[in-house]
Amino acid sequence: MEILSARRRKAFAVGGLMLAVAICTMVLSLNTGTIWLSPITIVQTLFGFGDADAAMVLFDYRLPRILVCALAGIGLAVSGSILQGISRNSLADPGILGLHAGASCGLIVFITFFRSLEDPLALFIPLFTFAGGTIAALLIFLLAYNRQTGLQPVRMILVGIAVTAGFSAISLFFSLRLDEDTYSFTSRWLVGSVWGRDWENVYALFPWVTIFTCYSLWRARILDAFSLGDERAIGIGVALQRERLWLLLSAVALSSASVAMVGGVGFIGLVAPHLAKRLVGSTAKYQIPVAALIGLIILAAADMIGRTLFLPNSIPAGVIVAAVGAPYFLFLLVKAKS
């Protein structure tokens, strides 16, 4: 009991700290842009006392984009936490498992075959990425599923790598046939450029992220049970395969919805759960919220840096995340070896 409450205290302390950092990041992000607004102006405007221009900058340009980043960061981090939990593999990540590749392929197929319909992009990109992500997940599930042993974690990762390769090949094949302008939009999207920056994108993303994050928290005990190994988990009464399928689908939903708005941002799903585990341990109940906050901080900060550091040319947030995330990934690998 003593140990448990100590862990609990630590989790709340870390969670509070992360929440503070997250709020600071978002306020700082609200503060950066081409137009300089003093913090006082921002506070005034947020409470409705600013001038019209400041209100337009904050409410029309900056706030929705920051919220999309925040939600997508949470979505990717929670998706990664779930995947790492159900696969018992700390290197699992929606990008590595092939969900992003599936979603990207969905986008390329849309751009290649349906662009001429002149329909609004916002309407169709999420649909096609979700379809792509789901197909990837189903493929992984079907190929990694074995009637005797069920869904094996190691197989899942290996199949994921193959699925990624397959989808990437299809994406590459189609993208080579795109014209220059379309290709440059697509390639920016693929590396993770926050294009969803209106309130509609926030409204569209919000229910997905909240509902599936809550679902994963509700199933936190099941996720913990997975870490015991399949047999023991069954032994303590977990309907293993069914739980795993639903959690996998939640992870797909979280990552596809996020990816639809911010593009193929990798590494957050890997790094955020990892850092969270180091900070508060592997109990899912504590790990998931902390991972979500870390994901939010990473993506909001990366987008802020990407759109301000190299003006007038902004660089995609995904590039910044990868620049920091890839070395961390290697660090983990080296550390695991030694």
Place this chain on the structure above:
Amino acid sequence: MRKFKPTVLTIITALLFSLLAGCSSSTKTPTTAQATGGAHTEKAEKIASLSIHLTNDLLALGITPVGSVIGGKAKDFLAHVADRLHNTKKLGVAADPDMEALLALKPDMILVDEEFAGQDLDKYNKIAPTHMFSLDEGTWRDHLRALGQMLNREQQAESFIQEYEAQAERVKSLIKEKTGATTAMAIRVSAKELRVQGMKRPLGPLLFEDLELQPANGVEKIQKAYEVISQEVLADYDPDLIFVIVNVEEDAKKVFEQLQVNPLWLGLRAVKENHVYVINEQPWLDYSALGSKMALDEAEKLFAK
């Protein structure tokens, strides 16, 4: 556990719809506050242009915009007009303009291209009265005249067009004298592919309407900006005159060097008769008043005796 199944499925379905519904509402009203120009004349001091081509139409009228988008590929103002835009604020690329920089300029008027800005018209109108042009409708002359009317520069627009037509006549006879060519085509070499420029903007109207060259056999079927072809079919076009645009990248130059020693290329009539002219991406692909004019300036030098 069993009863969760339908619940979760319902939630997923409901969410899918909410995502769709949420997104669709974003674009429900493609406002058609399209200004075809002429209806009213305004005296606008500070104009922001969200199209590199409209920027160059403005320059042709002697107006320097306070802000303009930059070329998507060059990531800067187009090289051939950069020296005229020293005091112009860069507003990002047309596909993703910097709204805050635009707002900070406090322009009196915003010019946008329907292709890029059609869906965001409301946002621009909140900043300043916005005029939308469809660059695919009419020629740059129509765009220039519309701008001239809007900005009380009708006279400049007319005289620019007259000068242009006179220059086009001169270039036409220069080409005739130097090459005797009647049919022509333009190709563009990049590291990735070979394109034949079609009948539509940027290059078609200049070559086949203004300079009255005959499109080479098959080019008249390309009713768009360009078509990607393979080197083998070059011989099917077999024009008297070939314009070649080599992209600025090193890889593109290598591809063109290889093409030049290819027997297929050496067998072309225009190559044998030495009627191949290498032209630059800019100004030739800048479909605007100023871009077309500067392309003619280059042509005058190319075909000088």
